[in-house]
Amino acid sequence: MAEAKxxxxxxxxxxxxxxxxxxxxxxxxxxxxxxxxxxxxxxxMKPCPIGADSACCKHCSMGPCRLNPKDPYSxxxxxxxxxxxxxxxxxxxxxASGAAAHTDHGMSMLDIFREVVHGTIKDYKIKDEVxxxxxxxxxxIEVEIKKKVKRDGxxxxxxxxxxTLEIAKELCEExxxxxxxxxxxxxxxxRVPPKTVETWRKLGIVPRGSMREIMELMHxxxxxxxxxxxxxxRQCSRTALSDGWGGSMVATEISDILxxxxxxxxxxxxxxxxxxDHVNIIVHGHEPNLFESMIDSVxxxxxxxxxxxxxxxxxxxTGMCCSGAEVLSRHGVPxxxxxxxxxxxxxxxxVDAMAVDVQCIKQGLATVAKCYGTYLFTTNPRCWIEGxxxxxxxxxxxxxxTDKIVEKAIExxxxxxxxxxxxxxxxxxGVHGFSHEYINYMLGGTFRASYKPLNENIINGKIRGVAGxxxxxxxxxxxxxxxxxxxKELIRHDVLVVQTGCSQIALAKAGLLKPDAAVLAGDGxxxxxxxxxxxxxxxxxxxxxxxxxLIACAEIVKxxxxxxxxxxxxxxGAAPEWMSEKAISIGHYFVASGLYTVxxxxxxxxxxxxxxxxxxxxxxxxxxxxxGFAEDPIEMAHMMIxxxxxxxxxxxxTGPRERKLFDMADRRALDVV
Ligand code: SF4
Ligand code: SF4
Numbered sequence: 001m002a003e004a005k006x007x008x009x010x011x012x013x014x015x016x017x018x019x020x021x022x023x024x025x026x027x028x029x030x031x032x033x034x035x036x037x038x039x040x041x042x043x044x045m046k047p048c049p050i051g052a053d054s055a056c057c058k059h060c061s062m063g064p065c066r067l068n069p070k071d072p073y074s075x076x077x078x079x080x081x082x083x084x085x086x087x088x089x090x091x092x093x094x095x096a097s098g099a100a101a102h103t104d105h106g107m108s109m110l111d112i113f114r115e116v117v118h119g120t121i122k123d124y125k126i127k128d129e130v131x132x133x134x135x136x137x138x139x140x141i142e143v144e145i146k147k148k149v150k151r152d153g154x155x156x157x158x159x160x161x162x163x164t165l166e167i168a169k170e171l172c173e174e175x176x177x178x179x180x181x182x183x184x185x186x187x188x189x190x191r192v193p194p195k196t197v198e199t200w201r202k203l204g205i206v207p208r209g210s211m212r213e214i215m216e217l218m219h220x221x222x223x224x225x226x227x228x229x230x231x232x233x234r235q236c237s238r239t240a241l242s243d244g245w246g247g248s249m250v251a252t253e254i255s256d257i258l259x260x261x262x263x264x265x266x267x268x269x270x271x272x273x274x275x276x277d278h279v280n281i282i283v284h285g286h287e288p289n290l291f292e293s294m295i296d297s298v299x300x301x302x303x304x305x306x307x308x309x310x311x312x313x314x315x316x317x318t319g320m321c322c323s324g325a326e327v328l329s330r331h332g333v334p335x336x337x338x339x340x341x342x343x344x345x346x347x348x349x350x351v352d353a354m355a356v357d358v359q360c361i362k363q364g365l366a367t368v369a370k371c372y373g374t375y376l377f378t379t380n381p382r383c384w385i386e387g388x389x390x391x392x393x394x395x396x397x398x399x400x401x402t403d404k405i406v407e408k409a410i411e412x413x414x415x416x417x418x419x420x421x422x423x424x425x426x427x428x429x430g431v432h433g434f435s436h437e438y439i440n441y442m443l444g445g446t447f448r449a450s451y452k453p454l455n456e457n458i459i460n461g462k463i464r465g466v467a468g469x470x471x472x473x474x475x476x477x478x479x480x481x482x483x484x485x486x487x488k489e490l491i492r493h494d495v496l497v498v499q500t501g502c503s504q505i506a507l508a509k510a511g512l513l514k515p516d517a518a519v520l521a522g523d524g525x526x527x528x529x530x531x532x533x534x535x536x537x538x539x540x541x542x543x544x545x546x547x548x549x550l551i552a553c554a555e556i557v558k559x560x561x562x563x564x565x566x567x568x569x570x571x572x573g574a575a576p577e578w579m580s581e582k583a584i585s586i587g588h589y590f591v592a593s594g595l596y597t598v599x600x601x602x603x604x605x606x607x608x609x610x611x612x613x614x615x616x617x618x619x620x621x622x623x624x625x626x627x628g629f630a631e632d633p634i635e636m637a638h639m640m641i642x643x644x645x646x647x648x649x650x651x652x653x654t655g656p657r658e659r660k661l662f663d664m665a666d667r668r669a670l671d672v673v
Contacts, residue, residue: 012043018479020509022271022424023337026344029422035371037343038364042475047602054087054604060223072606079223084611088229088236089221091584091604091611095236096217098585101359102544103210103247104382105287107179109254110172112289112395116258117168123293123398127260129164131437135253136171139187143167168257175254178246181209188245193557195565196594199623200241205234205592207242214239229611237592237624244589249547255288255326262329262433262541264442264534269508271341272427273334274350278316279307279413281406284342285323285357286542288330290379293398294355295331297406306407310414315406320345321360322501322542329433329541338480338502339579340473343368349421353409355402357393358383360472360580373416375408430513434498434538436548436555442534451552451559458570459561459653462524464494465644466556468549468590471575471583473502474601480506482576482600482633487512489637491536494522495644500546503577504539512537546586549573550593563651567594567623570647572640576600576633591615591625596643598628598636 014027017039030037050056053069057077065077065086072083081089115121126132133143144159178186185206189197200206207213217239220226226235256262274280281298283291297303298315307315318336319327327333336345339360345351346368354369357380366387369376376388379401384390389408393401434442440450457463467490473479483506487497491512499507507513512520518529521536529536540548553566562569573590575583578599590597605612620626628643630636648654 010044012040016478017475018340019481019484020337020341020479020506022426023341023344023479025422025424026271026347030344030347030368033347033371035347035368036364037368038340038362039475039479041364047476052602053606054090055083055606057081057086057089059089059221069606072609081227083606083609084229085227085232087605087609087611088232089226092217092221092232092236094581094584094604095240095588096214096221098580098582099210099239099243099247100214101582102243102251102585103179103214105358105544106247106249106251106254108287108289109251109258110175110179113168113254113258114172115395117165117172121395123296123395124258124289126164126168126257128257131253131261132164132168132171132257134437135257136167139174139190141167141170141174175250177209178242178250179209179211182212183208186210186242186246188249191551191554192245193554193565196567199565199567203234203237203622203624205238205241207238207246210239210242210246213242230614233611233614233619236588240585240588241592243585244547244550244593248544249550251544252541252547256435259288259292260330261437262435263438264431264433265332266429267328267332267432268334268427268429269328269336269505270426270428271336271345271348271424273316273318273336274345274348274423275313275316276350276421276423277313279310279312279314279406279409280316280318280351281409282318282320282336282345282351282354283323283356284320284354285361285380286321286359286544287357287380288323288326289395289398290355290357290393290402291319291323291327291333293393293402294405295327295333297399297402300403303403303406303410307410307413310410312410312413315409322544323357325501325504325539326542326545329539329545332432335505335508338473338505340475340479346372346374348423349418350423352412352417353377353405355379355405356383356385356388359582361385372418373412375405375412377405377408428509428511430508430511430539431515431535432504432508432513432539434540436540436551439538439552440555442532451555455556455559455561457528461653462494462528463496464522464524464641465496465570465572465648467495467497467571467640467644468499468546468573468595469497469576470500470503470543470546470573470586472577472579473506474577474579476601477577477631479577480509483507484510484512485633486574486576486637487537488520489634490640491517491521491525493637493641494525495641496525497537498540498549498552499537500540500549501543503575504541507537508539513539543582543586546590550589553593553595565594565623567625568647568651569594570644570651571595572643573597574599574636574640576636587627591619591627593625594623595625596620596628596640597625598630598639600629600631600633600636603627603629
């Protein structure tokens, strides 16, 4: 451990850092090995209190300017910017960066799709033609052609399926507008309930094209441009919507078309999926292309043979973070942990290679990898890391990159593994892969696939409402704990939970993505779960797959009986352990779509300021959703439940739901006992 830093040894209670048993085991081992992780860095570096409240600005060299979070209106920046302008601009830049990340991801997917369709990329193919046709139809592309034929001597018009490639080419051109269009409305606005779009049009927030929205938002946050928090937030909404109904949605839909639409499958999660006698390769990041090609490489008989010659029983491929969540949902590839376990998993010593692409890849991985002799490879031109080897993935010949990584991993297995390998023997099986399409079949059955049964169960009160619990993990709170407690409380009160990203992995490790977790649900939700055989917590995939939640909301509105706009629905969202700017963009597109969205950890605004009031109250008065904040998961759950009940009341469907909530007072009383 030559690279391990010489630090004064501090004693930590590792169980306070995480409820993930395997992560805690590895944190202890890292400490023994003298290896530092993000958990320790977070403990030793308190967040800056001014920055945490978003009360500082460094947008020009007259500053940086720091206001007083305890008395935010007592002064302004040198240019005269108030706390509302400063906080709104900071928030806006988070939205811009988060939306840019999803948009760039979506655009890369579209670039690949274009080349697949034109035959210049051959390693990937259109795998799901049904999905291709459905997506095309949803934005008004003809999927059938009319033909005149003679029948019984008469000329009649018949419809025939249109050529798949023709549809694909038109779809590609149309979806490009999501990014490049400068005027008009992005294509997937056609999927939004008309009343929601009407509100957006009234407010001037229908996205034109994500590049334009992001660019304008960055312009507006420059010194001396937009200095009215309401107007800045308006552009935040437009930009965030270009992510949710644009960049992210294109990423999800194209991935499904190219690699297959997920269907529920049983798959393992946790570090026990590593195998000591195998060559272990982890893919971590966000875009599915690297992973899809890696799947081909590890199944190549020649490479398997090479691994065997090196003394391995085989090659074991696993995933982490959102790349992992996506292929877990799509193909059942084992997942070894979420964002806050990425360093910990290297501490096992068992990982021969970790290949990363973009987003949520801690620079600290390079140091930990070096300590254990693990090869860390960057593969995307956007993401290099000092200390990691860069082997670029060229989509025209992706196997060149992934085969090389596999060969390097075999080399490490053969001669460079550390003496001591410790793999925590824990694996949590669960059901993953609930695409929005599958929710149709699951509740409606193959022959009457529809959201109607879901709507009926919401209307009759068996399902009180739906909550999207999503997002990152964060060492500023007890890892996984906020996610798990929040979800348990929600299902206990009959709220069906849908999940993505690192949150889904936290709940999988807690065993809640199994049908028998229905025993933890309230009577109504448990009855629905038992009848259908589904878990009370549905895993939908990666962060960009939050767009599946938007589509599900639109389908619920379209099906009828629960209002006319997304804002009418008894639905709420939460990112209880968020950390990335992408999470802020996601949160804001949930809000702008009409949903109440509660964040934990911290919130970049000061309570009592006009900007805070605008996000937390006034947006709802304008017909959108609103933001909420709570640190405590139970409080968070009851804020969401209260919102769901408010919506139920407005819809006139309160009847059977009028039993008393287990509120904060009840809980405190219990805690005392
Ligand atoms: S833009 Fe205004 S508040 Fe920001 S650093 Fe410059 S002077 Fe200070
Ligand atoms: S959920 Fe958050 S931390 Fe996890 S991979 Fe997605 S963006 Fe990164």
